[in-house]
Amino acid sequence: xxxxxxxxxxxxxxxxxxxxQDTWFNGLTLAAQGKIKTRWDxxxxxxxxxxxxxxxxxxxxxxxxxxxxFVSKRGRSVSTIVGIQLxxxxxxxxxxxxxxxxxxxxxxxxYISEVNAKAGNWxxxxxxxxxxxxxxxxxxxxxxxxxxxxxxxxxxxxxxVGGATNFSGVIDPLTQVTPEHRYIKPGLSNIFxxxxxxxxxxxxxxxxxxxxxxxxxxxTLLTALFTSFLLPDYTGSIxxxxxxxxxxxxxxxxxxxx
Numbered sequence: 534x535x536x537x538x539x540x541x542x543x544x545x546x547x548x549x550x551x552x553x554q555d556t557w558f559n560g561l562t563l564a565a566q567g568k569i570k571t572r573w574d575x576x577x578x579x580x581x582x583x584x585x586x587x588x589x590x591x592x593x594x595x596x597x598x599x600x601x602x603f604v605s606k607r608g609r610s611v612s613t614i615v616g617i618q619l620x621x622x623x624x625x626x627x628x629x630x631x632x633x634x635x636x637x638x639x640x641x642x643x644y645i646s647e648v649n650a651k652a653g654n655w656x657x658x659x660x661x662x663x664x665x666x667x668x669x670x671x672x673x674x675x676x677x678x679x680x681x682x683x684x685x686x687x688x689x690x691x692x693x694v695g696g697a698t699n700f701s702g703v704i705d706p707l708t709q710v711t712p713e714h715r716y717i718k719p720g721l722s723n724i725f726x727x728x729x730x731x732x733x734x735x736x737x738x739x740x741x742x743x744x745x746x747x748x749x750x751x752x753t754l755l756t757a758l759f760t761s762f763l764l765p766d767y768t769g770s771i772x773x774x775x776x777x778x779x780x781x782x783x784x785x786x787x788x789x790x791x
Contacts (some may be wrong), residue, residue, distance in 0.1 A: 534786065535767075535787065536621075536785070537678050538701050539696040539699075539784075540780070540782050540783075541676035541781040543697060543779055545719070545778070546664055549659045550668065552711075554655065565637060565648070566643030567789075569637060573633055577626075577629075583629070583630075584626075591622055592622055594686075598616060601613070665741075674692075674693045676698045676733075678693070678783055679693050679694060680698075680771070680783045681725065685715075685722040687722070705715070713790055714766070716764065716767050716785045717763065719760055728762075728769070729755070736773055740779050747775070748774070755770075755773075756772065764787065766787045766788060766789035767787035768785070769785035769786070770783070777781040
């Protein structure tokens with residue numbers, strides 16, 4: 534028999550490290566000075582490229598939208614309407630290229646200036662995310678990462694346990710005196726972590742922002758997704774409660790002999 538419970542309390546918002554904003558700004562600045570313009574030009578930088586990679590693809594998606602029998606008030610058939618739309622999409626290239634070139638002229642000076650103007654907004658919206666994700670400048674990952682790593686029997690989760698996140702029980706059933714199968718189905722641990730971490734983070738952020746006051750639906754989804762990754766002999770749940778502080782509790786239990 535193996536059981537594991539991971540518990541987090543959260544509510545107080547962390548301070549956003551100055552280094553994090555600097556890294557965000559510097560990354561976009563470097564991209565503006567090289568990657569963005571170069572890649573845009575390579576994919577859609579000429580009228581022919583725009584036609585093939587933007588206009589034609591968009592027009593093909595649009596073709597299935599109108600009823601084939603439709604005729605406009607001006608007497609235009611669907612084929613005529615679709616053709617006109619493609620022509621408009623092709624014409625959009627001139628304005629799109631001019632605007633893009635303007636943003637990235639002079640080593641992206643205008644783009645960089647606008648990014649800098651938004652840096653404060655970016656930082657103001659980060660605390661809720663960091664409360665669930667943690668950050669490398671503080672040296673610890675947050676509860677979203679800790680929960681999914683421990684539930685998938687990943688011992689690296691122990692590096693970040695402590696403070697608002699703690700656990701009780703068996704992280705890896707294989708390490709018991711009488712070893713048992715791990716909780717997550719073989720070969721699915723990485724997929725499980727990727728699927729659940731993002732959903733946990735998103736739900737926690739919505740709670741902190743007040744967008745979610747009743748997490749019942751989110752808890753149902755989280756638990757259903759979690760249990761779909763569990764071996765049949767195990768049961769579990771992932772649930773949020775909203776309060777002061779709010780909590781995140783993940784549990785798994787069962788017996789799956791080797």
